Amino acid sequence: MAFILAQVPVSLQAQSSQPPAQAPVPDAPAPQAPAPMSDVKSQITPGLGSQETEANPAPSPATSSTSDPDNAPPQATRPTQPPADDVQKTPPIIPPTNTGPEAITTIIRSYTNAVEVPVTVKDSKGHLVPGLTYRDFRIFENNQPQRIQVFSVDPYPLSVAFVIDQSLTEDTMAKVNDSLGSIQGALTPYDEVALFSYNGPSPKELTGFTGAQSKRLEAVLALNKATGREELVPVTGGALAGCSITANGSCVDPNLQVGHSAGGMEMNPVKEIHALNDAILRAATELSTRPSGHRRIIYVVSDGKEYGSKATTKEVIKYLQTNKIEVYATLVGDSARWGEGYVSRFHIPFQMNDNVLPRYTQATGGSLDAEKGVNGIEKSYQHIAEEARTQYTIVYYSHEPFIDNKYRAIDVRVDRPSKEIEVTAKPGYYPSAQDVR
Known part of the structure; x- marks a missing residue:
């Protein structure tokens, strides 16, 4: 014990004589390799969720750092990935029986322009030619042949807008008034009719669309008979x-x-006003809202004179061609006379148009009758209604862009000698969003 006490002061004296040693600077922490994925206890497999079980619980961060502070994982959560040898254990979604791919997939549709062309075929005597098939027809659009997709000979219900010229002379107006009762006899209960008239700058709607055999139409026809105008020479x-x-x-x-x-x-002298263009446009506006399964017809009873309309003939024709509306007409008065009716089709500069109805019928695929007597006007109603109902219907898909606002010419040909038949169809159309299918 004495030896120990004697040695202690000596060692302390030896240390005090030497300079104190400087404490070493600690090195930066060495980078730690991440723990292998096999050591991760909390695995997530697609379709099965977390694989944690009570037998292999995931160690808490506190426990890991206490037991092994050098290999402790960082506190930030790392994205986990399934092992490379993982195999899908859950089946994919199987749609029910008789369920198409529309229920679970997205379909990209390519829209096309379906063009409907009513065609009337007559022989050399003006009679309708029945019994033709799609093999007898050839149709061209912008001089390119088209494939006929739909061909039908079934009659269509008619949506007819009657336009009555009440600016006729007194004698001609009286004949028209006597013939109005025959309008219903030319139509069927499946058809619908609206009435329009004009005698001045503004056309009038006498009644909206109603059943062709309804009492309402009969009453409106009886109550709206005009006297016409006096034919005086100023x-x-x-x-x-x-x-x-x-x-x-x-x-x-x-x-x-x-x-x-x-x-x-x-x-x-007082100028005459014959707003025929405005009257046809007013009827076409209402007619364009009718169902697409109906044949859209404008039937005009007039002498064809045009003066004082706000709309031009060209603008109205474009609207008709865009909305698939056909114009039929019965010429009365001076325009129905032989020779004079033909001359009245030519426009004299700075004068009113004596007859513009041929332009409407030719541009829309309709027809024109010229009648002077009451009996002829009544037969004209029946003839035109029969012609509009018994047309051949051709539908094809245009090769042009479905909407480009450009006029497209149509040419319909029938495999028959041209001297024996007459083919009537619209010469062209403007595409519309209504035709997209």
Whole structure:
């Protein structure tokens, strides 16, 4: 014990004589390799969820750091991946029986433009030609042959917009009034009719679409018979003028002067207004809302004169061709006379159009009858209704873009000599979103 006590002061004295040693600088922590995936206890397999069990619980971070602080995993959660040898253990979704792929997949549809072309075929005597098949027809669009997808000879129900010209002369208007009762006899209970009239700058809708055999249509036809206009020749000068005796350019008797005032003897005749374009456009606007399964028809009873409309003939024809509307007409009055009716189709500059109905019928695939008597007008109703109902219907898918707002020419041919038959169809159309299928 004494030896130990003697040695202690010596060692302390030896240490005090040497300079104190500097403490070593600790090195940076060495990078730790991540734990292998096989050591991860909490596996997640697609379709099965977490694989943790009570037999192999995942160690808590606190326990891991206490037992092995050097290999402790970081606190941030690492994304886990299934092992490479993992095999799918759950089956895929199997749709029910008789269920197509639409229920579980996305289908990309390619839309096409379905063009419907009603065709009328007549022989050299004007009679309808029945019994033709799709093999007898060839159809072209913009000079390219088209494949006929649908061919039908079934009659279609008609949606008819009657447009009655009430600006006719008194004698012609009386004949039209007597023939109006035959309109219902030319139609079936499956058809529907709307009535329009015009006698001035604004056309009128007499009734909306109603059943062709309804009592309402019969009553409206009976209550809206017009008297027509007087056919007078305006006299602007001479012995029959309003002021035939003048002195120094003024009427001797001011009471004879137009306007009952002294002044010049010039008289301006009242201009006639025949808003046929506006009347057809008004009917076409209502007709464009009818079901696509109906044949859309505008039937005009008029002398064909046009003057004073806001819409031009070209604009109205484009609207008709876009909405698949056909125009049929019965010419009455001066335009129905032989020779004069043909000459009236030509427009004289700075004058009213004497007859624009041929342009409408040719551009839409309709037809035109010229009748003067009551009996002829009544037969015209029946003839045109029969023609519109018994047309051949051809449907093809256009090769052009389904909507481009460009006019497309159509040419329908029948495998028969041209001298024996006459083919009537619309010469073209404008594409519409209604035709997309």
